[in-house]
Amino acid sequence: MLIVTQEPSVEQYESMDGKIHRIFYQSYSVESGFAKALFHEKNKSLKRILTYHFKKNLDVALDVDLDFFTYDCKDNVCVFSEEDFADIFSADSLIWLIYNKSKLLTIAIEPYWSGSAENSKQAFKLLKKYLRNERIEFPKTLVQI
Amino acid sequence: MNSSEVYVQRGFEGMGKIRNVPTFVSEKHQMSFYYWCMARKELDVSYPLFVVTLDRHSDLLPLSIDERDKPLTLDLDNLLQVKDFVSTMLNDRNFITAAM
Numbered sequence: 001m002l003i004v005t006q007e008p009s010v011e012q013y014e015s016m017d018g019k020i021h022r023i024f025y026q027s028y029s030v031e032s033g034f035a036k037a038l039f040h041e042k043n044k045s046l047k048r049i050l051t052y053h054f055k056k057n058l059d060v061a062l063d064v065d066l067d068f069f070t071y072d073c074k075d076n077v078c079v080f081s082e083e084d085f086a087d088i089f090s091a092d093s094l095i096w097l098i099y100n101k102s103k104l105l106t107i108a109i110e111p112y113w114s115g116s117a118e119n120s121k122q123a124f125k126l127l128k129k130y131l132r133n134e135r136i137e138f139p140k141t142l143v144q145i
Numbered sequence: 146m147n148s149s150e151v152y153v154q155r156g157f158e159g160m161g162k163i164r165n166v167p168t169f170v171s172e173k174h175q176m177s178f179y180y181w182c183m184a185r186k187e188l189d190v191s192y193p194l195f196v197v198t199l200d201r202h203s204d205l206l207p208l209s210i211d212e213r214d215k216p217l218t219l220d221l222d223n224l225l226q227v228k229d230f231v232s233t234m235l236n237d238r239n240f241i242t243a244a245m
Contacts, residue, residue: 050197053195054195056195058191058193058194058195059190059191059192059194059195060194060195060196060197061181061184061190061194061195061196061197062196062197062199063177063196063197063198063199063200063205064198064199065174065198065199065200065201065202065204067200067201067202068199068200068201070201098197102166103166103167103188103189103190104166104167104168104169104180104181104184104188104190104194105166105167105168105169106168106169106170106171106177106180106181107168107169107170107171108170108171108172108173108174108176108177108204109170109171109172110172110173110174111172113201113202138170
């Protein structure tokens with residue numbers, strides 16, 4: 001499932017083993033307070049689709065592109081405020097429903113789409129803080145893939 | 146494909162308790178796909194995997210039929226093939242989105 005700014009839809013693909021892989025979109029609009037609303041426990045749409053898929057007992061991965069925590073401001077890209085992060089990661093946020101079931105966490109720094117390397121570092125710093133995870137570090141070791 | 150900065154971490158604390166959740170940090174979002182496949186081979190992660198992605202764009206969608214120059218088939222156990230897929234078959238709709 002991708003939580004993106006685009007229109008809600010479903011796409012599906014067939015892998016070589018014949019399995020069908022579906023991509024669901026949960027859209028949101030980038031406007032003031034959206035993040036709080038998106039993960040608010042009263043967002044029944046998101047809660048319903050998450051609960052539906054969790055019942056399948058599939059392993060879960062939480063995948064975060066740091067540009068998710070940015071928005072267009074004037075001619076620039078700005079990082080969400082600390083208050084926005086506090087809203088997203090509030091105690092009753094649906095983000096914990098996902099996070100606590102995750103067996104894998106992937107984070108993409110995406111400095112270009114986050115506006116700058118500084119923006120990425122700021123978003124990473126706040127993500128680390130609000131995940132309450134002191135062990136997650138901004139990349140120090142570079143591995144060539 | 147372009148090189149990617151990657152930092153692989155294992156184990157982190159969340160919500161006050163220690164959880165052994167592998168964490169992969171990369172520069173390019175498309176690399177996440179590679180790590181899901183790698184986890185399938187090397188970690189205790191079963192497939193199909195339910196992935197919840199938080200993103201402003203759609204970095205991880207395959208190219209549309211019109212955009213593909215070859216069939217969309219992939220052997221998830223073949224990480225070389227996965228790497229090629231990540232670099233050539235995942236969308237660059239980012240650019241379309243940004244231009245709108």
